[in-house]
Amino acid sequence: QVQLVESGGGLVQAGGSLRLSCAASGRTFSRDVMAWFRQAPGKEREFVAAITRSGGRTYYADSVKGRFTISRDNAKSTVFLQMSSLKPEDTAVYYCAAQPLDYCSAYRCYAGPKAYDYWGQGTQVTVSS
Numbered sequence: 201q202v203q204l205v206e207s208g209g210g211l212v213q214a215g216g217s218l219r220l221s222c223a224a225s226g227r228t229f230s231r232d233v234m235a236w237f238r239q240a241p242g243k244e245r246e247f248v249a250a251i252t253r254s255g256g257r258t259y260y261a262d263s264v265k266g267r268f269t270i271s272r273d274n275a276k277s278t279v280f281l282q283m284s285s286l287k288p289e290d291t292a293v294y295y296c297a298a299q300p301l302d303y304c305s306a307y308r309c310y311a312g313p314k315a316y317d318y319w320g321q322g323t324q325v326t327v328s329s
Contacts (some may be wrong), residue, residue, distance in 0.1 A: 202226045202298050202318040209294060209323030212286055216327070220281040222296030222320055229277035230254070230283060233301040236281045237313055238292035238325075245310035247295070249281060259310050264290075286327045293322040 208220040235250035249270035250259045269282040297316035
């Protein structure tokens with residue numbers, strides 16, 4: 201079993217920055233691809249970013265490309281999401297997810313929420329205009 205705990209959410213003005221963290225426990229962190237998803241009220245959960253097990257490859261939704269950066273520290277079993285130039289439309293609950301995804305090699309595979317079995321409880325990000 202993998203336990204995931206997000207932190208770092210909060211209220212920020214448009215144009216500001218936040219850094220989310222997700223601490224993992226329960227098994228070897230480097231086994232898993234790590235991803236961030238978000239869900240706004242009344243909307244489906246959507247992909248934000250993913251990072252491969254070694255950190256060698258990253259994938260981003262078009263809506264956040266150039267503004268958000270995903271990274272991981274395998275020694276600390278933590279994945280990060282640095283968010284800059286935040287917009288009101290970034291307001292959502294942000295979730296981290298984990299899964300080995302040995303078979304994935306393309307964006308579409310990493311971006312599907314159904315590919316991930318392990319999820320955190322989420323952290324709220326609110327961007328005011």
